[in-house]
Structures are given as C-alpha cells and as structure tokens.
Amino acid sequence: MSIRPQRRERPKTPRSATKVGHLVVIPGGAGRGSLEAKPAEEPSGRGPSRAGLPRIGFEATPAASEATRPGLGFALICSLVVGVSILGLVVLNVLVAQSSFRLGDLKARVEEEQARSRRLHYEVSAGESPAKLAEAAQRLGLVIPEHQETLVGPPDPALSGRPSRRMEGILKVREKAGLPRAKRKS
Amino acid sequence: MPNTSSAARRLVLVVVAMAAGLAVIAGRLVWVQGLASDRYVALAATQRERRATLPAERGSILDREGHTLAMSTMAHTIYANPRFVPDARAGAAALAPVLGQPPEELAGKLGSKKRGFVYLARKVDDPTAARIRALGIPGIDAMREPKRLYPAGQLAAHVLGFVGTDNAGLAGLESYYDRQLAGRPGEMVIERDPQGRSIPSGKSRLIPPSRGDDLVLTIDSDIQYAAEAALSRAVETFKARGGSVLVMRPDTGEILALANLPTFDPNNFGAASGADRRNRALIEVYEPGSANKVITAAAALESGVIGTSEVLAVPDNLRMASKTFHDSHPHPVLRLTFPEVIEQSSNIGTIKVAMRLGKERLHEYLARFGYGSLTGIAFPGESPGLLTPPERWWPTQLGTAAIGQSVAVTPIQIMSVYATVANGGMWVQPSLASGVMGPGGTIHPAPAPSTRRVIRPETAATVAGMLVRVVEGEHGTGEKAAIPGYQVAGKTGTAQKPIPGGRGYSGYVGSFIGFAPAGDPKLVVGVILDEPHPIWGGVTAAPTFKEVMQFSLRHLGIGPGPVLRPGGAPLPAPGRSGGAAPYVPGEPAASDATE
Numbered sequence: 048m049s050i051r052p053q054r055r056e057r058p059k060t061p062r063s064a065t066k067v068g069h070l071v072v073i074p075g076g077a078g079r080g081s082l083e084a085k086p087a088e089e090p091s092g093r094g095p096s097r098a099g100l101p102r103i104g105f106e107a108t109p110a111a112s113e114a115t116r117p118g119l120g121f122a123l124i125c126s127l128v129v130g131v132s133i134l135g136l137v138v139l140n141v142l143v144a145q146s147s148f149r150l151g152d153l154k155a156r157v158e159e160e161q162a163r164s165r166r167l168h169y170e171v172s173a174g175e176s177p178a179k180l181a182e183a184a185q186r187l188g189l190v191i192p193e194h195q196e197t198l199v200g201p202p203d204p205a206l207s208g209r210p211s212r213r214m215e216g217i218l219k220v221r222e223k224a225g226l227p228r229a230k231r232k233s
Numbered sequence: 234m235p236n237t238s239s240a241a242r243r244l245v246l247v248v249v250a251m252a253a254g255l256a257v258i259a260g261r262l263v264w265v266q267g268l269a270s271d272r273y274v275a276l277a278a279t280q281r282e283r284r285a286t287l288p289a290e291r292g293s294i295l296d297r298e299g300h301t302l303a304m305s306t307m308a309h310t311i312y313a314n315p316r317f318v319p320d321a322r323a324g325a326a327a328l329a330p331v332l333g334q335p336p337e338e339l340a341g342k343l344g345s346k347k348r349g350f351v352y353l354a355r356k357v358d359d360p361t362a363a364r365i366r367a368l369g370i371p372g373i374d375a376m377r378e379p380k381r382l383y384p385a386g387q388l389a390a391h392v393l394g395f396v397g398t399d400n401a402g403l404a405g406l407e408s409y410y411d412r413q414l415a416g417r418p419g420e421m422v423i424e425r426d427p428q429g430r431s432i433p434s435g436k437s438r439l440i441p442p443s444r445g446d447d448l449v450l451t452i453d454s455d456i457q458y459a460a461e462a463a464l465s466r467a468v469e470t471f472k473a474r475g476g477s478v479l480v481m482r483p484d485t486g487e488i489l490a491l492a493n494l495p496t497f498d499p500n501n502f503g504a505a506s507g508a509d510r511r512n513r514a515l516i517e518v519y520e521p522g523s524a525n526k527v528i529t530a531a532a533a534l535e536s537g538v539i540g541t542s543e544v545l546a547v548p549d550n551l552r553m554a555s556k557t558f559h560d561s562h563p564h565p566v567l568r569l570t571f572p573e574v575i576e577q578s579s580n581i582g583t584i585k586v587a588m589r590l591g592k593e594r595l596h597e598y599l600a601r602f603g604y605g606s607l608t609g610i611a612f613p614g615e616s617p618g619l620l621t622p623p624e625r626w627w628p629t630q631l632g633t634a635a636i637g638q639s640v641a642v643t644p645i646q647i648m649s650v651y652a653t654v655a656n657g658g659m660w661v662q663p664s665l666a667s668g669v670m671g672p673g674g675t676i677h678p679a680p681a682p683s684t685r686r687v688i689r690p691e692t693a694a695t696v697a698g699m700l701v702r703v704v705e706g707e708h709g710t711g712e713k714a715a716i717p718g719y720q721v722a723g724k725t726g727t728a729q730k731p732i733p734g735g736r737g738y739s740g741y742v743g744s745f746i747g748f749a750p751a752g753d754p755k756l757v758v759g760v761i762l763d764e765p766h767p768i769w770g771g772v773t774a775a776p777t778f779k780e781v782m783q784f785s786l787r788h789l790g791i792g793p794g795p796v797l798r799p800g801g802a803p804l805p806a807p808g809r810s811g812g813a814a815p816y817v818p819g820e821p822a823a824s825d826a827t828e
Binding site for chain 1: 455
C-alpha cells in the first residue's frame with residue numbers, strides 16, 4: 048500500500064481580486080472604505096471559509112509620500128553621504144596628486160635655478176680671477192708700474208677701505224685665534 | 234537507492250574537494266598575510282620604492298680674501314639603457330657629434346644589450362645635455378651629478394689639487410681636507426609606479442645632504458698670480474726646466490703664494506703628466522747649494538766659533554780628504570771677514586768656518602733648522618728631505634754640507650730657514666690653510682702653528698745684516714734682488730744637481746731666497762729655478778725674487794720699515810767651545826796656514 052500525498056487544493060482567488068504585496072484586494076469590500084482584503088496565502092482545507100473570513104477594513108488614505116517612508120529617507124541620506132564622501136575623497140586625491148606633481152615640478156625648478164646660480168657664481172669667480180683681470184686691464188691699456196713711491200705716515204682710516212662683511216668675520220675669528228690680520232690692499 | 238547513494242557520494246566528494254581547496258587557499262592566506270608577511274611586504278616595497286643617494290655639495294676653497302678658488306656645481310651625466318635603444322648604430326651616429334666621441338665606441342656601448350645601464354659621458358654641461366635630450370633617442374637619458382670647478386684655472390693648482398670622478402679629493406688640499414670638504418650625503422626614498430613616475434600619495438622620505446665646509450687658505454690670489462707670472466717669465470727667459478716660487482710671512486708661517494712650473498689645469502688634470510701635477514715645492518728635494526750657507530753662518534755665530542770682525546785668509550781652493558773644493562772663480566788668497574765671506578758666497582771661507590764648527594755641531598744646526606724632518610705643513614706627501622747622521626758622513630761631507638751639497642731639502646724647508654732668521658731666530662711651522670668655515674660662516678681656525686727657538690735674536694739679526702750685504706755689498710752676489718726704497722736681505726744659491734740614482738752631478742739649480750724689509754721682515758720670498766741658463770742664481774733667480782717681492786710689498790701695503798745695519802750688529806765671539814782650533818783675529822788660523 049502506498050501512501051500518496053493528498054492534493055492540496057489551491058485556494059481560489061476571485062477573478063476580480065488584485066494582488067498587492069502579500070494582500071489581495073477585493074473590490075467592493077465592506078467597510079467605509081472601498082477595499083476588502085484577505086491574506087493572499089490561505090491554507091487550504093482547514094482555513095476559514097471565505098464566508099467566515101473576517102473582513103479587514105482599510106481606510107483609504109492619500110498615497111504615502113516619500114518622506115513618510117522612514118527607510119527610504121535614511122537610505123537616501125546614507126547614499127548621499129557615501130556619495131559625497133567618495134566624491135570628496137576622489138577630489139581630494141586628485142588635488143593631492145596635482146599638488147604632488149606641482150611640488151615635483153617646483154623642486155625640479157628650484158634645482159635648475161640653484162644650478163643656474165652656481166653657474167653664475169662660477170662665471171663671476173672666473174671673471175674676477177687675477178688672470179682675467181690682468182687680461183682685461185691690458186686690453187684697456189693699463190700696465191704694472193715699474194717704479195713705485197711709498198708714502199709712509201700714520202694710517203688714514205678713510206683711505207684704508209673696509210673689508211667685506213664676510214672677510215670681516217674671518218678676520219675677527221683670526222684675531223680671536225691669535226692669528227695676525229692680513230693687511231688690506233693700499 | 235543506488236542512485237541516491239551515488240549522488241550522495243559525489244556530493245561528499247565535491248564538498249571534500251571544495252573544503253580541501255578552501256583549506257589550501259586559507260593556508261596560503263595565512264602564509265602570505267601572516268607568517269611570511271614581512272617578506273612579502275619587503276618584496277612589494279622593493280618593487281615600488283626607489284632609494285636614491287643625494288650627493289652632498291662639496292665645500293668651496295677660498296683664498297685669504299674670500300675669492301673662490303674651487304667650487305662645486307651640478308652637471309649632467311648622460312647614460313643609456315641599451316635594452317631600450319632600438320638601433321644602436323643610428324643612436325651612436327646621432328650622439329657622436331654631440332658628445333665628441335667616436336661612433337664605433339658609442340655603438341659598442343649601446344649595443345651591449347645584456348647591460349641595463351651604461352655611462353656615455355660624465356658631467357657634461359647644460360647645452361650638451363639639452364642637445365642630447367632633444368635627440369629623443371629611446372633609452373638615452375641624463376641625470377644630475379656634482380662637478381668640481383676651479384674658476385681661476387691653473388692658479389694655485391698644486392696647492393688645491395683635484396678631485397676624481399666620484400668627487401673625492403685625490404691630490405693637494407682637496408685630498409688633505411677631504412673629510413671637511415666632502416660633507417654628508419643624504420637619501421631620498423619615494424614610491425614609483427611601473428612607469429617610473431612617483432606615486433603622489435605614496436611613501437616618501439627625505440634625508441637632506443649636508444654641504445661640506447669651506448676651506449679658507451692663507452694664499453693670496455693676487456700674489457699667487459704675480460708669483461706664477463714671474464716664474465713663467467723666468468723659466469722662459471732663462472730656458473729653465475721648471476721652478477718654484479714661494480711667498481711666506483715669517484712671523485706666522487702663512488704661505489701667501491706657492492707656484493710651481495710645470496703646472497696643470499685642475500679642471501682637466503687628466504691631460505697633465507704625474508710629474509707636472511707634483512707639488513715640487515713641498516714634495517721634491519734638491520741640494521740648496523750656497524743658500525745653505527746661512528745655516529753655517531748662524532751655527533758659527535751662535536756657537537761663537539767666529540765673530541763678524543774676524544778676518545779669514547781665503548784661497549780659491551781647499552783640499553779636504555780626497556776632494557779639492559773651489560770657489561766659483563779663481564782668485565788670489567783674500568783676507569775676508571765672515572760677513573764678506575757670505576757676501577761673496579765664498580765656498581772656501583764657509584768651509585773653513587765649518588771646520589771650526591765640526592760636523593756634529595753643523596749637523597745639529599741643520600737639524601734644528603728643520604733639515605731631515607717634516608715641517609708639518611698640512612699637505613699630503615710632504616718630504617722630510619735628506620740629512621744623514623754625522624757618524625755616517627764621509628770625510629768630505631763637512632765641507633759639502635757647509636756649502637749646501639750632500640744635504641737635500643724641499644723648497645719649503647729652505648724657506649723656513651730664512652723665515653727663522655727673519656723672525657728673530659724663531660722657527661714657525663708653515664701653513665697653507667687658515668681654517669674651515671662651516672654653515673652660516675662659522676670659522677674654525679686651523680691649529681696655531683708650532684714654534685721653536687733655533688738661534689738667539691741677536692744671532693738672527695747679525696745673520697740678517699750679513700744677508701743685506703749679499704744684496705747691497707760691493708761684491709754681493711745678489712745685487713739684482715735689490716728693490717729701490719727697501720732694504721732686502723737674501724742669499725743666492727747655485728747648486729749642482731745630483732744624478733738620480735747615480736754618483737756625481739749634472740746640471741745646476743739657481744736660487745735666491747730673501748726677506749724684506751730687512752729691518753722688520755714682513756715677507757720671505759724664495760725663487761728656485763731648475764737648470765737655468767746661465768746657471769747663476771744671482772743672475773736668474775734674483776731678478777724674479779725682486780719682481781715678486783716688489784709686487785707683494787706693494788700689494789700688502791708694506792712700507793720700507795727700519796733700516797738694518799749692513800753686516801749686522803758687531804757680534805764678537807763670546808768664547809769658543811768645542812774642538813775648533815784657536816784663532817787670532819787678523820791673522821790666518823793655524824788650520825788656514827796649512828791649507
């Protein structure tokens with residue numbers, strides 16, 4: 048003897064009924080409203096008969112606004128926050144990258160300018176070397192005097208000139224170290 | 234039922250296989266993320282991180298007035314990654330005219346595909362690097378490297394020395410002060426993408442390099458130039474093989490100029506021979522000849538074996554052991570005081586005085602004046618000269634040493650001798666550097682020079698007076714060193730050159746070393762010419778001395794100063810000590826009579 052499962056009869060839904068979510072909306076339902084509803088899934092057999100179904104009354108109200116759906120609003124806010132944050136991060140990252148490249152460019156430029164400064168320093172140093180000065184002086188017709196006259200007298204500070212600030216520092220330290228001051232050019 | 238169990242088995246197998254696979258993945262995950270994470274982190278870091286050493290800028294070398302003699306700048310080094318060079322021959326052909334190298338050589342470098350890096354040219358200038366970049370050859374690029382430059386070219390080349398390709402000092406003061414000049418290199422760590430671009434938000438660490446200290450010399454550029462120019466003219470005029478000129482302050486030991494010929498350009502030191510690059514004033518020795526008589530004179534006067542008024546009988550030759558000494562020219566027996574002996578630079582008169590002194594005492598004074606030992610000047614490779622101990626002297630060496638043969642000194646040593654006399658008998662260690670200047674201009678002075686008393690001030694003054702006679706005396710050998718308006722003291726030298734590695738002599742060295750103003754010496758100048766024509770120091774070196782001394786006095790604003798009595802203050806012999814024979818002033822000594 049085999050046991051056969053009993054066929055469960057599918058509850059019949061009125062033709063005019065409409066499914067809304069898990070509810071079936073029956074037009075012309077009781078109540079002050081216009082809707083009559085019953086659970087969409089109804090256990091067959093043992094469930095209450097259609098006639099004995101308690102009628103649930105729904106009051107027809109205006110369609111619910113977005114704001115009145117708390118879940119949707121929260122989701123929207125979260126999306127907005129996340130979206131803005133991501134956008135902000137992207138913008139920040141781009142700005143950082145941009146600044147980094149600009150910094151790199153500026154560093155390269157600083158290096159170039161420093162190298163240029165050194166080249167100019169070299170050219171100045173080469174130009175003021177005694178050999179170059181002698182060459183320039185000869186071009187201008189200057190000659191080294193064959194005879195010299197020396198005026199001996201008290202030193203005149205107005206004629207002595209002042210050493211550069213840098214050499215003044217060097218000379219001061221030399222004096223502190225007990226080394227004699229080099230005489231300035233007359 | 235069989236179908237069900239088969240399906241269940243397959244299900245179990247699949248589950249087991251999946252579990253095993255997951256276990257493997259989980260295990261690998263634990264290994265990668267946990268147990269071996271450090272290794273993988275490091276591996277990843279090596280792929281992204283680029284570590285670059287940032288070379289420190291080498292400090293400059295300045296003269297005493299702050300003029301730059303050596304400095305560093307940045308140059309471009311051209312390199313290639315041959316693996317990325319599509320056509321080595323075409324690339325070489327394009328690069329060759331710009332770099333000035335043979336195309337075959339460049340093609341060989343660019344064609345070596347096994348190498349990922351090869352230098353094409355080191356430290357080229359900006360325009361050359363720009364032209365290379367403009368060629369746009371794949372695999373060819375340029376990077377910055379520091380380069381040492383000497384703005385004044387050959388000026389003081391032997392003092393400065395030079396640096397190698399890696400910017401380390403190889404010679405001269407560049408080598409001696411390498412530690413102070415070099416600075417401390419820095420380091421940069423950055424993250425780069427596979428294309429070599431830096432990752433903006435990646436790791437970045439920078440340890441900046443520390444610039445080296447500047448070195449301040451005692452050298453005066455103008456005097457140095459005058460010395461080099463005068464030496465060059467002298468070598469050309471007298472067809473000498475080379476020479477040296479030194480200018481020194483006797484009271485401080487500061488060297489204001491040190492010139493050598495042949496010379497070289499430190500910007501291109503590779504073009505010069507090793508001999509040309511050698512600082513012969515500090516490294517090479519020569520026999521000073523008559524310039525050495527100043528030591529014999531100082532030793533004799535200091536020891537009291539002779540006074541300034543005593544008269545010696547001076548023939549033109551003298552036999553000593555197996556050797557016969559001669560004066561520079563034949564003459565009858567002369568009756569000369571000791572100052573006159575020095576004035577006329579008589580070999581025989583000097584040897585006779587040295588015989589009274591004895592070899593031990595002469596050796597002692599030679600050593601006290603610094604012969605046979607280093608002056609201690611801060612310079613690499615200084616030579617101590619040659620001075621053998623008296624017990625190893627051969628029988629004639631007393632005579633030869635007294636007149637400056639058989640002893641060998643560096644030019645700086647003989648300069649120190651004259652500086653000692655000029656400085657009242659006090660020897661002062663010579664120096665080339667006055668200090669190092671750190672960041673912000675803080676100067677750390679060089680250690681004070683060591684000093685020692687060699688002879689008494691009175692003896693030094695007397696010797697100085699005798700040296701004045703050499704220049705001003707009627708029979709003086711150094712008349713061409715006289716400077717109008719100034720009193721000059723000095724001594725000529727014409728010394729035979731020993732044959733290297735053999736016995737005997739070949740050629741002469743002419744020299745003049747002196748100081749001025751004689752009454753208050755401010756400068757000592759030495760001129761040494763190698764094989765001049767004519768050979769005489771009084772003819773060749775003395776005019777050069779005059780030229781350099783005159784310029785230096787004018788440049789430094791040194792006036793004529795007080796006048797010293799020619800011949801020096803009378804210095805009677807206070808009483809002889811030692812084994813010298815008794816001597817009666819005005820009469821030939823017993824030893825003289827037998828000679």
